Amino acid sequence: MTTSQSDGSIEFTPVGEATTLGEIDGNIALLASLFPDAVADGKVDLDVLRDLLGDDAEPAGSEPSGLRWVGMSEARRLSTLPATGTLLPRPDESVDWDSTKNIIIEGDNLEVLRLLRRGYTSKVDVIYIDPPYNTGHDFVYDDRRMSTVQEHEAVAGHRDEMGTTQTGDGSDRAQDRRLASARHAKWLSMMYPRLLVAHALLKETGVFIAAIDDNEHARLKLLLDRVFGAENFISNVVWQGGRKNDSRYISNGADYMLIYAKNEGHLSALETRWRERKSGIDESLETAAEIWEQSGGDTAHANAAWKSWLKKAKDSGVITDSVARYDQLQADTGRPMNTYGNITWPGGGGPDYDVLHPETQLPVKKPNRGWLFQEPEMRRRIADGLIWFGKDEGTIPRGISYLDEMDQQVATSVFEQDRKAASTAMRKLFDEGIPFDTPKDHRVLSRWLSLVSAGNPDALVLDFFAGSGSTAHAVMSLNASDGGRRRHILVQLDEPVESDQFDTIADITRERHRRAGKALTSESTSHSETLDIGFRSYRLADSNLRPWDGTSEIDLLGAVDNLVDGRSTDDLLVEVMLRLGIELTTPVEEREVAGATLYCLGRGTLYAYFGEDVTTARSIEVARALVEWREENPVDSDVTIVVRDTGFTNSSAKLNLEAAIKQAGFTTFRSI
Template sequence: MPTLNWIGKDKVISHHQNVPYRVLEHKYGFTAKEGEQTEPTHSGNKIIHGDNLEALKSLLPEYEGKIKCIYIDPPYNTGNESWVYNDNVNHPKIKKWLGEVVGKDGEDLTRHDKWLCMMYPRLQLLHKLLAVDGVIFISIDDNEQANLKLLCDEIFGKNNFIAESIVQSNSAKNNAKYISVTHEYMFIYAKNISQVKSNWNVKKSNVDEFVKRTNQLIKSSLTQDEIKKELRQLTKYPRFFDFDHYLYVDKKGPFRASDLTAPNSTKFFDIIHPDTKRPCKTGTRGWGRNEEQILELIKEDKILFGKDESVMPQLKNHLVDNINQTPKSVLFFDTQTTTKWIKANNFKFNFPKPIELIEYVLEIDNNKDSIILDSFAGSGTTAHAVLNLNKQDGGNRKFILVEMEDYANSVTSERVKLVTKGYGKGNKRVEGTDGAFDFYELGLPLFDENHNLNEQVDIEKIREYIWFSETRTQFKETKDKNYFLGKKDGSAYYFIYEKNNLTTLDFDALELVKTKGEQYVIYADNCLLPKEFMAKNNIIFKKIPRDITRF
């Protein structure tokens, strides 16, 4: 298999293992009903401000192997430094990181080398976070499309490649030097393709907008022929290609007409025209259904008759009954819709992703309880899409957003607040989705430069980390402050640790063990208990900091 090499690869290929684990400092919680609050909401929705490489590392104890769906829209490396969302690898934070990790070699890197150095460890951590049956979707354009394919083949495995979608927008670039490029790409990879369910089924893209346009025609005073003419024009737009046969409407909405006959059928009988009361025209083939079934279809208004009996009747296939399809590799979305929304609500952010694209991705995931991660969160479109879908189908999806820039609070989180509460005035008022989230900043490293526990870190954060590393479950502080962490699956966990003091697991320390378990996992700096005693009483000693799991 072809592999990709670049200057600095040897420095970053295992760098994700050396990224320091930083604690997440809770800044505030937010609920649509109560607004901001100091206490965590425990909603499961998170917005994290900080370097996404370090943030991804901080998510590992709780979320490794649990993220069902990842969508990222990384910098396209266009070289354009004038956008609010910096799309250039010369960002000061990236340059600083490259200098620390790659060293002097970083001075000779091309912008493509820099981009690959930036992406490689982040994709490695995303791979660790992805569930065994999870899928990652990555948006990109021509600047790094070829490099990204080889990068993902190496990290996720070429056999786990699902598809490369073309995402076409409706905005032409008339100032282009040669060709106006109106498309991007979206790579889709599985963690383990054998574990991913097949027969994907999604709502046809742009179907809601098409139905909305059709309903406007139904309410007009146009004749059926005039409506048909309007629909022919409408379906010439790329985003409505899927509906090019839906040229008729009735009270049930748009429909396409199909043949009522069937090859080799011997069912010949008269179908009476409802207006002329005469038998309709028939062909050389018999009807595809028996007479009783045809009469039932007529009763249900499922048969399309011509103006008189000279036209063969056809079957109505309503769009509402055929709204889903297998996802296609070419997608059309209106990029202006979300851009207009951003501007209308006074957010400063260029080129947000179409919310319909993210909703489409989440429909492919098709799990109402998924955790969705976006580590290049931008304006927060992914959270917006999650909240919209939860409102539509009663789902319980959770989002985790990571954003490096300072607008994580002023744009990303403010947009999510607005969506949950509702926005607009009068007849343009949009009801809120409801919901909650917690906002975090990256805090101190858990371990110092000597690989000891960082004594500046709050003890509760350390206890939380130990619990996560042992159980992979949410930590709930216990009333027992004497080193007890909790009990899970019969095991009782104790963390005997004090800042500035060495702790020892001995017979005196065992007096503090109040919660009984089938097994005891006890952390301390030293242990003086006899091995035979520990084996007899199912005690497992773990030395601080040596035996603390590193992610």
């Protein structure tokens, strides 16, 4: 992948030529591959595209139903722009940089998401966000394109050069309504491009969760229907977090979690089912075993004690009815069981046959609708102890289920958890006081992250409104409980806070991660030694290369002096990884060669060298080192080599390197 120049020199393909789906060039390339007749010279002919799509294409100027707001088109366009910045690695504020798979990024999340798009498209299992609620205050996420109320009115047709077109308290353009309309549009325009990029990052089996309150719930639901498709909506979960007795009408103490699948049809085809372990089941089984042992096999005494404990546990919230209904202990074994299973045919017309009572050997009373099972299956269940009989044949038998075999349950869409518990958890971590006003409860997040990922122990979780870092705490807690290897990526803006300890919310995010990790490892669980409590810290910054404006082909080092002062070759390496779509936690090895660092990524799939003053002799030394390292790390896939274009003293040095590595079998070359 080199280009010969008229002066005999060569030019490696710039790293910036890479593109991906979601960016404008990537979208056009995909359309060209699907509908080549509709794309000519990189331009899309919309009339041809409509012809090819037939009746399913909306005609120009149509007004389909759905959420609309002033600024929507511009917000959508922002999602398609390629990233123009980079991430600067900060090992100094990280934990276990060399070994961790977790990431915390400080900076505006829209630009960060665009940077992550190439390396993480279709790789994220769960996205959880708790975006800023629309309280009417100024947004810190302004994207440099938020409109004033006057601008909003002008675009919406409510204002002309003479002023507002309708005035007066009785008008539907009254001041409060005009202000609210602009405020909602502003919030939606902030959310829309971020959701579009986030959608691309999810796997086909991925799940998205957004926390929201009443102010924007309705609009966010419609917005998510647009981004994910209404057919992929899973649930509107209600989190009742407390009661407000001073409320005039109703205590609106609920928040919501809107849950969407990336592709519900795909999940269904895989027969995916979300189940969770019943609350309090382990304690219940242990208690039942103790009661049975203390009873000495006296079933009546044991059942009385067991029912008493169940009532107290349910009243205190330790268990729910899903456990409490197992209110009998089986004779001889003491296993908690439920004997109220209906074994009659729904609707009537079920099998009709005699079932003998095990004691009287007389046919038991038959249900009017017939039996639920065919006779062979009924005999098997009786033999396996799964059918309950009354004291004589006058009672219709019922099905038996055992608690230790029914330990999983489907989650309900409403749950209660006092939000004060989250502040209590933060207080335990920060002895100096709680540095964040509204932390989310990491235990609640652990529950839902595990549920929607179907217990996947290797799930990658993304939160791009990280706040205090509850999501990271939740992921680490899950891993500590079951030995999982889940990873997380957190993104948080460097929003200032009024605190003697911290300058920004991102500082709080990192510090909570450090303290939560230490707290979890100190608990000495069976998984504490293998728990990944580290994170790699990065900060969003302008590109390492001055002239890059993101609007044209990126000749990343077209001049010797275009490297930003103070940037290192490690910084350049991260930018290369982002541009080429390489995950940030990809293993990196280093060797000193010809006065600079030679990097090896992915155990031999990519090599990078950013040395300066590379003479012909040094280029031969670099080529030799590349060949030797490649022989030590042979790979079946293509191997890419990235060099610093202006690092060579002359074209001869560059030609010598190109010839040597080409002769050695390397085929893909890039420049930065």
